[in-house]
Amino acid sequence: xxxxxxxxxxxxxxxxxxxxxxxxxxxxxxxxxxxxxxxxxxxxxxxxxxxxxxxxxxxxxxxxxxxxxxxxxxxxxxxxxxxxxxxxxxxxxxxxxxxxxxxxxxxxxxxxxxxxxxxxxxxxxxxxxxxxxxxxxxxxxxxxxxxxxxxxxxxxxxxxxxxxxxxxxxxxxxxxxxxxxxxxxxxxxxxxxxxxxxxxxxxxxxxxxxxxxxxxxxxxxxxxxxxxxxxxxxxxxxxxxxxx
Numbered sequence: 001x002x003x004x005x006x007x008x009x010x011x012x013x014x015x016x017x018x019x020x021x022x023x024x025x026x027x028x029x030x031x032x033x034x035x036x037x038x039x040x041x042x043x044x045x046x047x048x049x050x051x052x053x054x055x056x057x058x059x060x061x062x063x064x065x066x067x068x069x070x071x072x073x074x075x076x077x078x079x080x081x082x083x084x085x086x087x088x089x090x091x092x093x094x095x096x097x098x099x100x101x102x103x104x105x106x107x108x109x110x111x112x113x114x115x116x117x118x119x120x121x122x123x124x125x126x127x128x129x130x131x132x133x134x135x136x137x138x139x140x141x142x143x144x145x146x147x148x149x150x151x152x153x154x155x156x157x158x159x160x161x162x163x164x165x166x167x168x169x170x171x172x173x174x175x176x177x178x179x180x181x182x183x184x185x186x187x188x189x190x191x192x193x194x195x196x197x198x199x200x201x202x203x204x205x206x207x208x209x210x211x212x213x214x215x216x217x218x219x220x221x222x223x224x225x226x227x228x229x230x231x232x233x234x235x236x237x238x239x240x241x242x243x244x
Contacts, residue, residue, distance in 0.1 A: 049107065051084045058103045058112035061096065065166045067179035069098035071125060076105060079125040083115060093125055097164040097181065100146045123147075133159070140192040143184070151233045154240030156189040158232035185232050189239055199224040202235055213238055 076092035
């Protein structure tokens with residue numbers, strides 16, 4: 001057990017002892033906030049900071065290209081991270097879609113640090129939740145390893161991979177390059193992945209059950225071309241509730 005694991009265990013034990021001695025501990029409605037306060041106290045501690053702010057420096061991106069490589073904004077956004085076995089709430093995060101890595105400002109907000117992918121199974125930015133998809137030799141048609149936005153998670157999952165690439169936007173001698181975003185959607189069930197790129201392929205994923213999906217999309221006024229995320233979420237929801 002490492003020094004930091006011992007510190008976390010000690011804090012958790014102390015918290016449980018304090019709560020157990022409190023008369024309010026017998027009331028479930030009160031125990032949640034107290035435990036949350038203890039967790040927040042730890043994630044803001046020096047021990048937790050040592051675990052969070054230990055990644056390499058972020059070396060930046062190609063500033064000659066127009067735009068930026070980040071998800072949603074070139075400014076850090078509110079989020080959270082499951083990092084090194086601890087959930088850190090209330091973080092400022094940026095997700096570099098070109099390099100597929102997450103960065104945070106250091107404690108002094110003077111530079112940017114990378115969060116190590118092998119310690120970061122998931123994170124959120126605003127209402128968007130991301131999960132690390134690891135290589136799996138048992139999976140059928142798995143996409144490449146990396147972070148995927150989780151649109152819906154049940155018995156079936158709907159995922160989307162966001163990427164940004166630098167591309168020339170004019171004649172070569174003009175050196176007009178720009179960051180362009182590309183998205184790829186996937187349905188996953190029973191460790192089998194299906195790539196979705198159109199309304200037709202989404203319906204085809206259901207085989208003989210496509211009528212049920214057609215009806216659901218029609219009822220919710222959804223179409224993959226107009227709102228792929230919502231259409232994918234509806235499909236995964238239907239798969240999760242059925243015996244497809």
